[in-house]
Amino acid sequence: MTEDRKKKLSLEFLDGIHSLSVALEAGYSVENAFKAAIKDLGLMYSNEALIMKEFQCIVSQINHNIPIEVAIAEFANRSKLEDVECFSEVFKTAKRTGGDLVAIIKMTSKTIGEKVEVMREIETLITAKKMEANIMKLVPFGILGYMLLGSPQFLKPLYHNLLGSLFMTVLLGIYLVLTKLVDKIIAIRV
Template identity: 55%
Template structure:
């Protein structure tokens, strides 16, 4: 069970990986734009920025995975209710079904198990689902919790409501998947565009070092390269925002 799906916590291996990635970025840009140890040190805060961006990216990926698992979860819940189980026991049956689809560490299995435990502690299903929706921060789960609560309170057809909700979520996921497929090529082009300026600078540094020599180790060169670096980092961040699809 995850306390907040909007906040991602790195494992030790991930911390090492993204630290090295950030350090490599700082060293590369520091060398290309300043060719000095001081320039590399000044760019070390990029490591923290890289950490932050990776956390956002991984949190988005986790939400996408949770959304897909949740769709299967409510389908299993609808099947359990259709088999005659009460709402309270339907979650336990849904967990058995989900274990055949996902490994034990899957988020939806952990969440349904947590809901089942809450129910055993006399916490209402509505409250448990509401808590799940708030922690996930996902519109589909929050909406499902609200609809489920209303249907249970008013005596609505829970099975049909859950099936309808599952179909709606499936349709939304399919549309998002199609959009992501169409944008995959554009994202590759955008990533290439981000690396081209640094690549050109690297090529000139190797092939024609005397051409760039006036831009290093003097006040005018440092100011100019700092401006160019700022523009480069800003445009890279802008490209990321444009190509980012909110899950």
Template identity: 45%
Template sequence: MNLNAYQSWKQRVLSLRVTAFDIPLIARNIFILSIIGKLFYGNFAASILMFPISIPWFVIQKERKQRKENHDLGIQFKDAMMSVMAAGKAGYSMENAFSEAIHDMRLLYGRSAPICRELQRIEQGIRNSISIEEMILELGKRSNNKDIEEFAGVFAVAKRSGGNMTDTIERCVDIIGKKMEVENEIDVLIAAKRMEAQIMQVVPFGIMVYVGLTNPGFFDSLYGNAFGIVIMTVCLIIYIAAYILIQKIVDIEI
């Protein structure tokens, strides 16, 4: 691994925030490592030596979880902007339109939805004399959602130039909506392949468990000796490489 790759991974690790919501993910990873240690090396203690593997694995899973949350936030943001647009057409100012959107999003997604918290944050920023476009841009950067960032840029230009804000929002929402339709179509097309990939990831472990239960002692010759450890380590490396390749194939971003 070269220096740039190392620095990139270091930055990715440091940028992640581990919260209480990550405990189930960490517990699942520990459980899977324990199973791998038992199946590949004959004892659960071997999973301790594989702990370094769990760090990049957790980083990848955490980033995938964040992308899913940011994607869901983008969908909710689109609906919120549609509510703002409707309020604007009804004669509300932009500031009041965002306040009205909070009520609509609470009815649509519930009070605990991320978009409700973000709209409340924007409303609080407006009260503190922070411009709406600055708050939306900050939301886009914090959530790493390009659609929200681009919307903030267009919104800021339209507001400074005195353009029709409701028409601007309507055009932006339409573009975001079309992009999401394409994403949904892609998800539908590869949903079956993703399911197949998940099954194939479990199959090797299922085979090893089945053979171990039906033929006790079948793997004993591979446990507790250098040759067996090397063979099982090579098999594990091949499995990890196949896992990474599968994830790169099925993870399609627009």
């Protein structure tokens, strides 16, 4: 699964867990809560949305008498998302030990929501730093252009003799190396 699809499924999964939590609070059994969640998600997403397909797959497996925890575990294996895998483990443990599924799913939903919010904040900060870096890459050319237009005599010693040309070539090399370094630094994945 590509990174974009994983990110999209992660956000959709958060909505799916919210819908599941609401259905359980309304008194549905866990199996019927997934069916109700599909109806609820149908108001937000098309039938082609990743979460719709996954929840429909879970309901289909439930209808074929596959235990719900197995269906959720298969969803976790297909998605390769940490949140879904954690949810699967928590759900399996709660179902086996007779835990309060409503409270557990609600808490899981809250935790995943907070994690998504933090990830969005980090992404926003990284995007801002990337923009700053791109602007800083253009500043030397802006200064050079300004100097060429404003006082070309000032740059004559740097470009019209061997020592000046050598000096500026070395600076250009350093600039290119630093640009590559900046590109590597800002290529952070969250």
